[in-house]
Amino acid sequence: MDSVRDYLVSPCEASQPxxxxxxxxxxxxxxxxxxxxxxxxxxxxxxxxxxxLAPWRGESSLQRRTVEADALTHLTSEEVIDRFLKEEDLRIVADDTAPDAEVRTTPDLDDEDELVSEELAAIYLSQGLRDEAVAIYRKLSLLNPEKSIYFAELIEKTEKQ
Structure with missing residues (x-):
């Protein structure tokens, strides 16, 4: 009788009576x-x-299939994603109303805009053209993202003058 009770309490862990x-x-x-x-x-x-009694009762935990933990831990992330997508077709699709324009990650510069340097910004500053110098520093910041903090400090210093 104890083995029946143990099986009813935890059917996955106890041996079958x-x-x-x-x-x-x-x-x-x-x-x-x-x-x-x-x-x-x-x-x-x-x-x-x-x-x-089945129509009036919920599913019993004894009727559920047991899950093998080893089978779940040996799956790769691709297999988990594929299994998820096969169970329910939850694919992400583009919205029909989305714009067809290409997303650009680099700035669009004209031929005139390509002639930017710190020396040119210094020349503008010596001539008193602060707005042009700030514009040059901003373009340099876009062209050199690793130095963006340096250029931000120069822009702030130039605007305070």
Missing amino acids: SAEELAAALDRYAWFFPLHVAAERISGGSDPFVSL
Whole structure:
């Protein structure tokens, strides 16, 4: 009787009870629904008591398939994604109303804009043309993102003069 109780408490961890133990428990507690579910699972047949009450009850934890932890941990990330997409078709598709314009990650510079340097900005500053010098520093910041902090400090210093 203890093996039947242990199996009902945690069917994944406990060993299955013998057919005699299960039959004895069913004779004594014929009204106990989880015993009928366990008998149905162990024998592989159908139990009329379970069939009768199934429409009014939720799924029993004894009827669920056991999950093998090893099978889940040996999957690669690609296999997990593929399995997820096969179960439900949840693919991300582009919106029909989305603009067809290309997304650019580099600035669009004209031929005139390509002639930028720190020396040119210094010349503009010496001539008193602060706005032009700030524009040059901003362009240099876009062309050299690794030095953007340096150019931001120069822009701030130039604007304060």
